[in-house]
Amino acid sequence: MATTFDDRLAKLRKSFTGMGVNVSEQIYQSTKSYIDHDVDLAEKVCAHDLEVNENETHMEKHAMNLIALQQPVATDFRIIISYLKAGTDMERIGDAAVGIAKETALAKGNPRMEDVEDVIAKMTKHIRKMLEQILEAYTTFDAKVAPEIVQEDHKIDKYYESTRIAITKGILINPETAVAASSYLMVIRYLERIGDHIVNLSEYLIYSDTGKIVELGEEDYREI
Amino acid sequence: MATTFDDRLAKLRKSFTGMGVNVSEQIYQSTKSYIDHDVDLAEKVCAHDLEVNENETHMEKHAMNLIALQQPVATDFRIIISYLKAGTDMERIGDAAVGIAKETALAKGNPRMEDVEDVIAKMTKHIRKMLEQILEAYTTFDAKVAPEIVQEDHKIDKYYESTRIAITKGILINPETAVAASSYLMVIRYLERIGDHIVNLSEYLIYSDTGKIVELGEEDYREI
DSSP states (O other), rough: OOOOOHHHHHHHHHHHHHHHHHHHHHHHHHHHHHTOOOOOHHHHHHHHHHHHHHHHHHHHHHHHHHHHHHHOHHHHHHHHHHHHHHHHHHHHHHHHHHHHHHHHHHTTSOOOOHHHHHHHHHHHHHHHHHHHHHHHHHHOOGGGGHHHHHHHHHHHHHHHHHHHHHHHHHHHHHHGGHHHHHHHHHHHHHHHHHHHHHHHHHHHHHHHHHHHOOOTTHHHHHOO | OOOOOOHHHHHHHHHHHHHHHHHHHHHHHHHHHHHOOHHHHHHHHHHHHHHHHHHHHHHHHHHHHHHHHHHHHHHHHHHHHHHHHHHHHHHHHHHHHHHHHHHHHTTSSSSOOOHHHHHHHHHHHHHHHHHHHHHEEEEEEOGGGHHHHHHHHHHHHHHHHHHHHHHHHHHHGGGHHHHHHHHHHHHEEEEEEHHHHHHHHHHHHHHHHHHHOTTTTHHHHHHH
């Protein structure tokens, strides 16, 4: 029995969801390793990134073969282009998780700021919820989630801004925290970037739905 | 006279090169505004980002129409996919330039570290050279520049690592620099990210040339 276009598309959707679940778990494990000062767990996150990269390469090949061999049009074409672009953002989210995991070894053993670590845990929870929402939306290519994602990302930006100020003040109070503080700044930056990638994912949903290429949350971005 | 596929492809190449020149100028102006504490120039960089985003949207539409309407195959198909992906990375490089420009207002008026600002100027020069090389390679889709780009990015990573340590030490010597230091960390991070995007651009050259999807400099990345 020949494999139909719809079968292939369903396979692509499944690959993307699998990759998303993988990446969400990486975010969870990376901030856990960071907050628990667990270098072994951090190393596992780094090792597991190979699988995320393979996920993306596999998805890309699949998507490009679908375009080249089946020459889809209209919505089908746009959905595949969206998967192609979404795979790249998802892979970069995975890279950010690795970046956070690598901070574990850099920060370990230095005087820390517990309140900042609490915020990092909160930001992570928030981001994983956003990722869950977007993965759900990708199963039906329903773009109506986009405004909510932009709002949620706005909250992540606010966390980032206020925590950055708190970290800088923390250094002034206790300069011994400088090493951990440098690391916190990088970690909150990674989390803020993940939020932006999730916004990108929602932009591709709008493109697949309407054919319009949009830049969501650009004004929010400018406000930072 | 009907526009041929080659004419359209030439137009796409021209758009990409134009965008690249625009983005390179943005990087130059943004670090200049940062180092000169020139808030007016920083604002110009932020305003000019609209044009970079429009460049990308225009390129994307153009590339997607070319695929959808002309259904190119083999190398032609891969070249267009490469432009599509390259446009996204170029736009993100533009975002990083805006990020640096925005740091100008945040750092201005605070005790600074001159040696770190010298390194930022050096990193910027280095990155603009890499960008020039990659733009040149995109005019002929010649992938042989890729190993050199990875080597150059490795140097950027080394700058990033050593400067991060210098910044942290600087805080311990003079905690009054904490605000500027937070900002320096972000700026060197933006520059390091720009290096990664340029590596991505070289990966797409390899894809268009060979059809292979590669992850260059992944080991270097892991070493950070």
